[in-house]
Amino acid sequence: MLDTTLTDQTQEFLDTFGAALEQGDIEAATGLFQDDCYWRDLVSFTWNIKTVEGKEQVADMLRHQLATTKPSGWKVAHGETPTEEGGITTAWIEFETAVARGYGLLRLKDGLIWTLLTTMVELKGHEEPKGFQRPLGAKHGAGKHRTTWKEEREKEKAELGYETQPYCLIIGGGQGGIALGARLRQLAVPTIIVERNDRPGDSWRNRYKSLCLHDPVWYDHLPYIKFPENWPVFSPKDKIGDWLEMYTRVMELNYWTRTTAKSARYDETSREWTVVVDRDGEEVVLKPKQLVMATGMSGKANMPSFPGMEKFQGDQHHSSQHPGPDKYKGKKAVIVGSNNSAHDIAAALWENEADVTMVQRSSTHIVRSDTLMEIGLGDLYSERAVEAGVTTEKADLVFASLPYAILHEFQIPAYAAMKEQDKDFYNGLEQAGFWLDWGDDQSGLFMKYLRRGSGYYIDIGASQLIIDGEIKIRRGQVVEVDETGVILDDGTHLDADVIVYATGYKSMNSWIADLAGQEMADKVGKVWGLGSDTTKDPGPWEGEERNMWKPTQQEALWFHGGNLHQSRHYSQFLSLQIKARMEGIDTPVYGLQEVHHLS
Numbered sequence: 001m002l003d004t005t006l007t008d009q010t011q012e013f014l015d016t017f018g019a020a021l022e023q024g025d026i027e028a029a030t031g032l033f034q035d036d037c038y039w040r041d042l043v044s045f046t047w048n049i050k051t052v053e054g055k056e057q058v059a060d061m062l063r064h065q066l067a068t069t070k071p072s073g074w075k076v077a078h079g080e081t082p083t084e085e086g087g088i089t090t091a092w093i094e095f096e097t098a099v100a101r102g103y104g105l106l107r108l109k110d111g112l113i114w115t116l117l118t119t120m121v122e123l124k125g126h127e128e129p130k131g132f133q134r135p136l137g138a139k140h141g142a143g144k145h146r147t148t149w150k151e152e153r154e155k156e157k158a159e160l161g162y163e164t165q166p167y168c169l170i171i172g173g174g175q176g177g178i179a180l181g182a183r184l185r186q187l188a189v190p191t192i193i194v195e196r197n198d199r200p201g202d203s204w205r206n207r208y209k210s211l212c213l214h215d216p217v218w219y220d221h222l223p224y225i226k227f228p229e230n231w232p233v234f235s236p237k238d239k240i241g242d243w244l245e246m247y248t249r250v251m252e253l254n255y256w257t258r259t260t261a262k263s264a265r266y267d268e269t270s271r272e273w274t275v276v277v278d279r280d281g282e283e284v285v286l287k288p289k290q291l292v293m294a295t296g297m298s299g300k301a302n303m304p305s306f307p308g309m310e311k312f313q314g315d316q317h318h319s320s321q322h323p324g325p326d327k328y329k330g331k332k333a334v335i336v337g338s339n340n341s342a343h344d345i346a347a348a349l350w351e352n353e354a355d356v357t358m359v360q361r362s363s364t365h366i367v368r369s370d371t372l373m374e375i376g377l378g379d380l381y382s383e384r385a386v387e388a389g390v391t392t393e394k395a396d397l398v399f400a401s402l403p404y405a406i407l408h409e410f411q412i413p414a415y416a417a418m419k420e421q422d423k424d425f426y427n428g429l430e431q432a433g434f435w436l437d438w439g440d441d442q443s444g445l446f447m448k449y450l451r452r453g454s455g456y457y458i459d460i461g462a463s464q465l466i467i468d469g470e471i472k473i474r475r476g477q478v479v480e481v482d483e484t485g486v487i488l489d490d491g492t493h494l495d496a497d498v499i500v501y502a503t504g505y506k507s508m509n510s511w512i513a514d515l516a517g518q519e520m521a522d523k524v525g526k527v528w529g530l531g532s533d534t535t536k537d538p539g540p541w542e543g544e545e546r547n548m549w550k551p552t553q554q555e556a557l558w559f560h561g562g563n564l565h566q567s568r569h570y571s572q573f574l575s576l577q578i579k580a581r582m583e584g585i586d587t588p589v590y591g592l593q594e595v596h597h598l599s
Contacts, residue, residue: 010082010091011075013108018074018095024066030059033113038403043120043573044095044102045069046590047580049550051403051543064590070098077103088114099124099585100576105401117401120576126583128186153252160254161286166192167582169275169288171261171511174203175222176561177294178244179568182223182251183575189582192286193248193294194259194277200248201241203296209324210348211237213564214340214458216373218381220564221392222247223571234369234460264291264515266556273556275515290578292558293511297453297528300506304336308481312499316481319345319502325352333357334486334494336478337502338364338435339454343462345500346471357472357494359486363437365456366463367445368425371418376445396569404450404530404543408443415444428467435475440534449563450545451530451537454504507599508559509547524552525595527559538597546597549574551589556581 013032020029033039033055040051045065052061073096076082082091089108095118096102104118122128129135139146147155160166168184170177173195184191197203204211213220213235217227220235225247232239248255258280265274275286301318309316315328319341325348333349335342338360349356367376379385380395390398402410415438419426429436437455439448448455457463465471476488485496507528513521527547533539544550547559549570560574561567580587 006082006084006089007076010089010106010108013111014074014076014093014106017113018072021062021066021071021074026059026062026066029062030055033058033116034109037113037115038405039113039116039118040401040403041118042400043576044097044100044118045071047551047577047587048589048591049544049548049570049573050591051405052591053403053405053543061590065588068098068586068588071102072096096124099580103397105397107401115401115403117397119397119400120573123576123580123583123585126187126579130186157254160190161192161256161284164190165287166190166254167288168192168290168292168578169194169273169286170292170294170560171275171515172294172296172561173197173200173248173255173257174294174296174561175244175564176296176567176571177292178248178251178253178255179222179571180292180294180560180574181253181255182247183571184578185251185253186224187575187579189575189579190254192254192256192288194256194261194279196258196260198257199241199245200255200257201244203241204237204244205241207237207320208322208345208348209237209326210351211344212460213237213240214369214460215563215565216377216381218383218386218392218395219377221568222564223568224251226392261515264512266291266516266520266554268555271556290556290558290581292560292574292578293508294560295508295511296561297505297508300508300510302504302506304478304501304503306478306481311483312481312485312496313483314497314499316499316501319500320505322500325349325354328352328354328498330354331497332485332495333498333500334359334496335500335502336486337361337500337504338457339502339504340457342500342502343457343459345502347462347465350465350470354498356470357474357496358466359478359488359494360435360473360475361477362455363435365437365439365445365448366426366429366434366459367415367418367456368422368459368463371422372445372458375414375418375421392568396565400569405541407450408439408441408447411443411447412441415439415442418444425463425467429463432467432469433473433475434463434466447532451532451534453528454536508561509599512554512557520554520557522598523595524554524557525593526597526599529597531596540596542593542596544593547593551577551592553592553595 017032052058077092077094080092091106093104093106100120100123103121107115168191170193173193177193181193216233217231260278262276273288273291277284301320303318329352332355334357335346336359346356445456479489480487486494507526509521509524509527529537529546531539531542
């Protein structure tokens with residue numbers, strides 16, 4: 001054994017593991033795991049997005065799923081070589097199930113499985129038409145009355161939703177709906193995306209004019225078509241809007257603009273939705289089998305209701321409706337909130353000669369963009385990562401392979417390093433009166449995002465304005481709005497010509513309440529969060545994002561979204577779940593999420 005290569009050792013382990021699974025020997029298979037172990041499965045075994053933690057949960061999952069999954073062919077992935085560092089062997093792996101091909105990442109500690117990621121890559125017999133299977137396109141030979149590609153596309157667009165029904169309806173045409181629509185298109189799932197705006201990309205174009213992505217380009221690619229190599233690291237909003245519009249065209253998506261969903265009802269007998277939409281003034285009734293809410297976790301504004309708001313004589317609006325700074329030159333602006341949107345809007349208003357005060361109602365985590373790129377993202381999503389052979393697809397799987405239960409342990413030292421590197425910056429913020437935090441357990445931005453989707457700002461310049469006193473900070477709670485401004489709980493009155501409520505967004509199931517009633521929204525429960533029992537993420541522990549990209553308590557209802565990275569990565573697994581159902585493939589779901597919180 002000592003003379004064999006690491007690849008041989010790993011393959012020998014996979015042979016033993018695979019044999020135990022094929023023989024249905026759950027005890028032997030479970031014995032190959034550490035007591036403290038994690039198996040994260042993206043659809044391949046569980047038909048769910050599910051992490052099992054510890055040997056007892058591994059055994060329970062296998063008891064329920066092994067007989068139908070029928071895994072086989074475990075091997076070190078083609079072209080990959082296992083590595084060993086700090087006593088941990090890491091290996092990219094391939095395997096098959098009865099209906100699919102899979103890919104994953106294995107970590108062995110002391111010769112036993114510490115973490116295992118298994119993902120579904122494709123359904124057998126329903127592979128995407130690419131590589132040697134790509135469509136010919138041209139129609140060689142001769143034939144009378146042949147149709148062109150354009151004529152066939154026009155026919156499809158004219159008939160789908162009228163003469164024929166979509167199998168899947170996606171409500172929301174931002175990056176989430178577009179990415180999922182592209183995946184489903186490649187899997188030949190008839191799909192319509194409905195979007196209330198005039199053009200694809202308008203959800204970005206319509207935001208305040210200074211908005212840029214805070215995530216780097218390597219993190220933000222869409223499926224199939226990556227940004228070109230000269231694309232800026234941080235994309236301006238209108239540039240992203242144009243890219244999304246182009247993408248919907250070249251990916252041949254059936255994308256209905258100026259369309260608003262008015263109601264949705266599910267028939268348990270026919271297992272079909274009835275969704276009424278207003279398409280540019282025309283009422284259309286759609287009958288999809290699957291309904292996806294891709295309205296975005298930052299889709300429905302959480303507008304506060306402070307006493308006296310109706311008295312205010314100036315302009316007041318939620319940050320999602322902020323038109324930009326142009327009309328507020330020389331005006332007094334009060335921004336209620338202190339996260340990303342609040343900082344971006346405050347900086348833009350200051351640049352346009354407004355007098356800006358930010359009301360900080362709770363602590364905020366700040367990380368400088370350059371430092372985040374260097375320490376937090378550089379190993380996976382950067383030019384140096386690409387040069388080291390870490391493709392976006394590999395980076396996604398590496399990140400996905402770290403179970404949420406222990407992810408914070410990897411994040412804490414990274415953010416400690418950021419805090420030390422930028423200590424003068426943070427001292428300046430605190431001296432200016434800014435209320436900083438690093439998350440409940442000092443694990444920083446990513447865990448805050450995963451747990452609650454709020455509470456942070458990636459600094460691209462606004463923090464220095466706060467340090468310099470150019471953007472004023474007031475800590476406290478808003479207790480009232482009067483004719484001329486905002487009153488805080490310490491009695492302070494802040495004069496304002498404009499009030500911007502940067503107060504966040506509601507849970508995505510609030511859209512279901514609007515469309516299908518509160519009873520269905522409560523049946524599904526809260527969307528987003530891990531159950532970490534940290535601020536704004538109440539327990540019990542759930543181990544995955546609530547209701548995202550996976551089956552919910554309402555049959556045939558799905559939620560899809562998140563940032564561009566999540567929209568790209570998880571659209572693969574949601575599309576495969578939907579395709580399997582369209583093809584009548586048995587999809588026994590393990591660990592269907594229970595509802596612990598309603599909103």
